[in-house]
Amino acid sequence: MGMTVVEKILARASGLKSVRAGDVVEPRVDFAMSHENAALVMNQFLEIYQGTGMVPRLWDPMKIGIIFDHRVPAESPKTASNQKKIREFVAANSITKFHDIRGDIGGICHQVLPENGYVRPGAVVVGTDSHTTSHGALGAFAFGIGATEMASVWALGAVVNVEVPATIKVNVTGTFKKFVGPKDLILNLIGLLTAEGANFKVIEFHGASIKAMTTSGRLVICNMAVEAGATSGIVPADRETIRYLREEAHVKGKIESVKPDKDADYERVIDIDVTSLEPQIACPHTVDNVRPIDAVLGTRVNQIVIGSCTNGRLDDLAIAAKILKEKKVAPGARMLVFPASGRIYNQALAKGYIGTFMKAGAVVMNSGCGPCLGVHEGALGDGEVALSTTNRNFKGRMGNPNSEVYLCSPAVAAASAITGVITDPRSRKGGKK
Amino acid sequence: MAKVIYALGNDISTDIIYPGRHMATVLPTETPQYAFADIKELNELLRAQQEPPGSVIVGGKNFGCGSSREQAVSALNGYDLIIVAKNFARIFLQNSINLGLRTVTCPDLEAAAGDILEITPTAVLNATSRKTFRIIPMPSARQAIVEAGGLISYTRKRILAKSSVG
Numbered sequence: 363m364g365m366t367v368v369e370k371i372l373a374r375a376s377g378l379k380s381v382r383a384g385d386v387v388e389p390r391v392d393f394a395m396s397h398e399n400a401a402l403v404m405n406q407f408l409e410i411y412q413g414t415g416m417v418p419r420l421w422d423p424m425k426i427g428i429i430f431d432h433r434v435p436a437e438s439p440k441t442a443s444n445q446k447k448i449r450e451f452v453a454a455n456s457i458t459k460f461h462d463i464r465g466d467i468g469g470i471c472h473q474v475l476p477e478n479g480y481v482r483p484g485a486v487v488v489g490t491d492s493h494t495t496s497h498g499a500l501g502a503f504a505f506g507i508g509a510t511e512m513a514s515v516w517a518l519g520a521v522v523n524v525e526v527p528a529t530i531k532v533n534v535t536g537t538f539k540k541f542v543g544p545k546d547l548i549l550n551l552i553g554l555l556t557a558e559g560a561n562f563k564v565i566e567f568h569g570a571s572i573k574a575m576t577t578s579g580r581l582v583i584c585n586m587a588v589e590a591g592a593t594s595g596i597v598p599a600d601r602e603t604i605r606y607l608r609e610e611a612h613v614k615g616k617i618e619s620v621k622p623d624k625d626a627d628y629e630r631v632i633d634i635d636v637t638s639l640e641p642q643i644a645c646p647h648t649v650d651n652v653r654p655i656d657a658v659l660g661t662r663v664n665q666i667v668i669g670s671c672t673n674g675r676l677d678d679l680a681i682a683a684k685i686l687k688e689k690k691v692a693p694g695a696r697m698l699v700f701p702a703s704g705r706i707y708n709q710a711l712a713k714g715y716i717g718t719f720m721k722a723g724a725v726v727m728n729s730g731c732g733p734c735l736g737v738h739e740g741a742l743g744d745g746e747v748a749l750s751t752t753n754r755n756f757k758g759r760m761g762n763p764n765s766e767v768y769l770c771s772p773a774v775a776a777a778s779a780i781t782g783v784i785t786d787p788r789s790r791k792g793g794k795k
Numbered sequence: 796m797a798k799v800i801y802a803l804g805n806d807i808s809t810d811i812i813y814p815g816r817h818m819a820t821v822l823p824t825e826t827p828q829y830a831f832a833d834i835k836e837l838n839e840l841l842r843a844q845q846e847p848p849g850s851v852i853v854g855g856k857n858f859g860c861g862s863s864r865e866q867a868v869s870a871l872n873g874y875d876l877i878i879v880a881k882n883f884a885r886i887f888l889q890n891s892i893n894l895g896l897r898t899v900t901c902p903d904l905e906a907a908a909g910d911i912l913e914i915t916p917t918a919v920l921n922a923t924s925r926k927t928f929r930i931i932p933m934p935s936a937r938q939a940i941v942e943a944g945g946l947i948s949y950t951r952k953r954i955l956a957k958s959s960v961g
């Protein structure tokens with residue numbers, strides 16, 4: 363039996379010829395990412411060395427990245443003090459891949475890593491964030507871990523006792539209709555698999571539609587693989603991956619691609635034809651509560667959010683700006699836009715998208731997680747409804763358990779901002795209700 | 796014997812267990828006060844600390860889904876709870892093992908608040924309903940971390956072993 367992409371990556375990272383699903387391995391780590399929760403990682407890291415008489419030492423500061431994104435600029439003295447402590451740690455330990463609160467190199471970790479070329483095909487990437495699955499878009503095995511696990515990685519440079527996950531192969535064919543895209547595909551798949559359908563498994567994406575998809579779109583589908591419970595999503599590296607790394611991430615030197623064996627052992631194969639796919643909406647309060655847009659057309663929304671590590675990239679902003687050009691955000695609705703990184707913000711500024719949003723009445727915020735996790739800006743009032751391009755609609759996610767969040771693509775969000783109700787971008791009609 | 800102090804449904808996310816707005820609090824000694832902050836009744840029940848250590852919270856499928864925040868585990872650990880659920884989301888389960896929160900995977904479990912459970916290495920006996928439910932044992936790979944008393948001490952042993960070799 364041949365190996366899947368993740369089996370190959372794990373075998374190599376563990377110094378083995380081959381591994382199979384269920385084997386226990388100890389892969390070395392190529393990149394270890396944290397955000398503000400590095401404050402907790404630091405505590406646990408120092409704790410490991412307690413009573414050993416040894417000086418705490420990072421295994422490799424060059425392979426550690428810390429990106430401030432969850433609460434930027436700080437919303438409270440507590441957060442500000444945590445951030446200050448992390449800055450001091452970063453300086454004392456010569457961590458160079460540090461992205462502070464800045465308008466040029468700052469942003470959300472899952473955009474900062476790819477755009478700076480920190481993730482390469484075939485790499486093992488861990489992050490103290492569940493959406494670390496995103497980086498599978500570049501052909502890496504990338505998964506989320508807790509802070510204590512990260513402290514252990516900082517000390518050992520490897521993840522201990524990793525069970526090789528089984529792989530689900532998803533074959534995607536067909537051409538997306540206008541205003542339908544990667545977000546609709548992944549929402550549809552999550553609805554199909556359910557929120558736990560891929561728990562402890564990897565989703566490997568294949569097919570002509572994936573080949574034709576840009577890295578930006580691949581980041582969307584791998585980002586949300588975790589919403590089906592997956593350990594990671596992965597798109598085997600191809601020409602597009604190399605194009606992205608060279609042209610957009612300015613990577614020099616050798617890039618290798620890891621491909622699955624022809625006779626790789628998949629636990630399950632799912633075929634999806636996107637030709638007839640409609641815009642998809644995840645309804646409150648679970649991400650797998652997915653329905654075609656027709657089922658919820660006309661639902662009144664108070665807050666529209668475009669941004670996040672899922673859909674805050676340049677192509678997302680481009681489509682939203684196109685729809686909003688010379689239009690206005692509906693009275694009674696408010697719209698928040700937060701580009702995924704400073705780089706994207708600057709590109710959107712140059713292209714005139716930011717101006718379009720502002721003229722339409724949207725509020726354009728600094729890059730960061732913003733309203734996505736409800737700790738900072740953009741909290742919802744009691745009984746309010748948000749329509750968002752983010753990735754989670756759990757109860758309380760946007761800061762208020764007495765509110766509702768619907769998830770959608772940037773095109774649906776933009777079209778709905780104009781009407782104030784959930785609207786199909788193709789007809790620009792919001793239906794009744 | 797352990798009492799079920801609260802029963803929850805499927806897909807209990809870490810946003811429910813430990814809302815994001817309290818994530819600036821990281822110290823394990825300070826997180827328990829925010830456990831289930833948005834389920835007021837449960838939060839108050841826990842904070843009253845009237846239930847003995849080793850009491851049980853029951854969950855359905857996919858317990859701990861969502862964010863990797865470790866506060867969701869340290870907050871529950873602070874009350875020395877046992878979480879018995881049909882199954883757990885991966886990161887939450889791993890965090891529990893790493894921090895020593897006791898979890899029991901019991902796919903067919905039926906239990907309500909007030910029930911008394913007896914948890915053996917292979918089964919959960921619901922003494923109230925007199926039904927027995929099988930347990931999915933923890934993979935042996937993870938057992939090593941549990942036996943070491945959590946990941947901190949496991950990794951500490953590893954670096955000590957490394958330094959004595961090198």
Ligand code: SF4
Pocket residue numbers: 431432470471472491493670671672730731734735752753
């Ligand atoms: S944008 Fe939202 S989902 Fe993405 S890293 Fe930030 S909080 Fe997490």
